[in-house]
Amino acid sequence: MTAPLLPGATIGIIGGGQLGRMLAMAAARLGYRTIVLEPQADCPAAQLANSQIVAAYDDEAALAELAARADVITYEFENVPVAAARRIEVQTAVFPPPLALEKAQDRLTEKRLLNALGISTADFRAVDNDAALAEALAGFGGSGVLKTRRLGYDGKGQRVFRNATADDCRGVFDAMGGVPLILEALVDFDCEFSIIAARDGDGTKRAYDAARNVHQGGILRSSTVPAGLAPAMAEQARRATFALLDGLDYVGVIGLEFFALADGRALVNEYAPRVHNSGHWTEAACTVSQFEQHIRAVAGLPLGDPRRHGDCVMENLIGDEVGNAPDLLRESDLMLHLYGKAEARPGRKMGHFTRLSKG
Numbered sequence: 118m119t120a121p122l123l124p125g126a127t128i129g130i131i132g133g134g135q136l137g138r139m140l141a142m143a144a145a146r147l148g149y150r151t152i153v154l155e156p157q158a159d160c161p162a163a164q165l166a167n168s169q170i171v172a173a174y175d176d177e178a179a180l181a182e183l184a185a186r187a188d189v190i191t192y193e194f195e196n197v198p199v200a201a202a203r204r205i206e207v208q209t210a211v212f213p214p215p216l217a218l219e220k221a222q223d224r225l226t227e228k229r230l231l232n233a234l235g236i237s238t239a240d241f242r243a244v245d246n247d248a249a250l251a252e253a254l255a256g257f258g259g260s261g262v263l264k265t266r267r268l269g270y271d272g273k274g275q276r277v278f279r280n281a282t283a284d285d286c287r288g289v290f291d292a293m294g295g296v297p298l299i300l301e302a303l304v305d306f307d308c309e310f311s312i313i314a315a316r317d318g319d320g321t322k323r324a325y326d327a328a329r330n331v332h333q334g335g336i337l338r339s340s341t342v343p344a345g346l347a348p349a350m351a352e353q354a355r356r357a358t359f360a361l362l363d364g365l366d367y368v369g370v371i372g373l374e375f376f377a378l379a380d381g382r383a384l385v386n387e388y389a390p391r392v393h394n395s396g397h398w399t400e401a402a403c404t405v406s407q408f409e410q411h412i413r414a415v416a417g418l419p420l421g422d423p424r425r426h427g428d429c430v431m432e433n434l435i436g437d438e439v440g441n442a443p444d445l446l447r448e449s450d451l452m453l454h455l456y457g458k459a460e461a462r463p464g465r466k467m468g469h470f471t472r473l474s475k476g
């Protein structure tokens with residue numbers, strides 16, 4: 118493995134949202150400088166980074182500048198153009214590897230990769246027109262979740278079918294934007310959970326405890342740790358996570374979302390090649406947070422111990438809920454984190470807090 122980055126070195130971050138902000142904070146604590154590439158000026162990450170390049174993620178000149186000024190480059194969202202990541206990695210290392218981005222950007226290639234690595238997912242079919250949808254739905258007994266293959270997040274670009282017939286499929290392909298789609302079998306899950314884990318350049322892997330996640334309207338509401346999973350299921354999920362990390366020759370933190378089934382199986386819904394909202398609890402309940410773990414991995418430093426020192430619940434503050442912040446701060450054993458976003462629009466993640474259980 119290459120030598121660790123020395124304090125004072127610069128980490129480039131593509132994307133300027135709250136994840137980039139928390140990565141910049143963790144990097145600063147380890148003595149690094151950060152530079153953020155993000156089209157929106159004064160974005161959450163740039164408020165804490167040393168500098169910002171205000172430009173589009175695929176702006177050639179801006180990417181060249183980032184590669185020239187940074188000693189290593191990482192990213193905080195999965196829709197970084199893969200071609201851009203590959204172009205700059207010739208000059209400056211990019212972690213996680215662009216292959217992880219490429220596979221995650223298309224739900225079809227993502228599921229095929231997972232299955233090829235022996236990791237279970239819901240059954241799925243590619244759908245490129247209404248007739249293919251009708252056929253796929255018939256194969257799944259009339260139920261399924263139809264999703265755009267690319268650029269979907271937080272439940273956007275999805276449609277759920279129950280007891281559907283061919284008639285229900287008419288016009289759906291166009292209504293979904295005429296883009297490539299995937300139909301997944303509708304999973305009747307007991308609960309959703311996630312595993313946040315890391316791998317370094319030597320192949321060492323560390324996983325945090327699973328978090329039980331509750332979504333509302335496709336947006337993460339809360340993450341509870343411990344997740345209350347049967348030990349065999351937690352172990353199955355950890356193994357799947359490590360198989361994916363090795364399969365991608367991954368460096369950095371990854372987040373995998375799972376469905377827990379009543380029969381004891383855990384199916385992967387998707388993975389995010391980055392730090393993840395359902396891992397925010399680690400900043401309050403672990404000595405080394407997911408953000409520091411990621412910075413350690415990409416900087417070539419030893420990974421930290423992912424053990425937690427308590428039980429906790431993380432909740433997102435969405436839209437106007439950010440107004441509850443002063444009241445929350447009256448509580449002891451609560452860590453609040455606000456993202457520095459000026460406008461509290463509905464559905465916008467403005468911050469989060471983690472309540473630690475008094476043990």
Ligand code: AMP
Nearest residue numbers: 239262270271272301302303304332335
């Ligand atoms: P996603 O955009 O894939 O993260 O999906 C958002 C949410 O929709 C998930 O967290 C689940 O609650 C639900 N969901 C997604 N895919 C399925 C599925 N195949 N079966 C049942 N629920 C699903």
